[in-house]
Amino acid sequence: MTKHGAVVVPEDAVVAAAAVGRHFSFPPPRTGGVGGDSCKKLAAQQIDLGAAVIGSWLDSMKASSPRHRLVAPAVAAAAADAEHDEWMEKHPSALGKFEALAAAAKGKRIVVFLDYDGTLSPIVEDPDRAVMTDEMRDAVRGVAARFPTAIVSGRCRDKVLSFVGLEELYYAGSHGMDIQGPTNAAASKGGEEEEESVLCQPAREFLPMIGEAYAALVEKVEGVIPGAKVENNKFCLSVHFRRVDERRWGAVADQVRAVLRGYPRLRLTQGRKVLEVRPAIKWDKGEALRFLLSALGFSAAGDVEDDGDDDDAFPIYIGDDRTDEDAFRVLRARGHGAGILVSRFPKDTCASFSLRDPGEVKDFLRKLVTCAAA
């Protein structure tokens, strides 16, 4: 931490590869707790936002999109292919291994957790246009009709609900800091639906501070650096630099750092060409997953001393981003359930399986529905 307490978590910095051996094993070996050897907790790697580390932080920003692999020369491309094959051995396609996954879930109650951006909708330039297709919506609706289903997103809960448009789901917005149950007629008991459906808001006291920081970031970043955009996600803020000239990413870092000096109780993490400002509390997508499992009546196992044997839930979590690793780690610590990373490229991850893109996510969800119907 800096002396002001503002920190950045370089989320691509060491998430050790998920599989313990070279070859895929499922169910995945336990890590011996959330902070186990093979999946190191990123939160433990908070790096000072001081000028001395801005270089490595910028590297991290540059690495937040893997597009450079597309233009690799032939030799590098061959090496990348080999690396990809090896990675796929450790994180095989959840479609290709569907039968193994279904066998592991047999006799258990599947619970589905879905990230939004990059998982249900493709990554696009303008965050306000990241809509999902009707086909994807149908697939999610089908899954939710059979299994408890939650959307877990960095976005503000209302916004992600408006994008997904399905009231029968659970929604965990603001990286899990704003959790709501289903709001459809079957779930609500009439009147005060909004109040009744809110299940958990562990960062409520931060609302005024987040509002202030938002205004400051709009003024000092969005108003100063062309292309920068600050998104208010209620309990956290996103500073987008996807449309900022790469030569000015350092300026984005500097400006955000300057603003956060005034807010020692806020911390910074990184997603896909976005810096995420959030309350410095021990709450993330992994905690949201635990909370929801518990709210659904399942054990929120994951502690070393809990062997999870009496747990009849089989959580499936699908996500594409670094913030989803917190949830993958919880699943790995549980020793059952399946973490599925959405990525075309090898990435360090605690997920057991992979899917290439939202198109494959849709196919996987459809397969899940067909399998449940059978």
Ligand SMILES: O=P(O)(O)OC[C@H]1O[C@H](O[C@H]2O[C@H](CO)[C@@H](O)[C@H](O)[C@H]2O)[C@H](O)[C@@H](O)[C@@H]1O
């Ligand atoms: O947890 P998620 O649902 O994956 O949300 C994470 C962030 O997603 C959004 O930003 C990302 O998607 C945008 C649209 O495709 C893209 O333009 C941006 O570069 C990505 O970082 C969202 O806008 C953020 O607020 C979320 O925190």
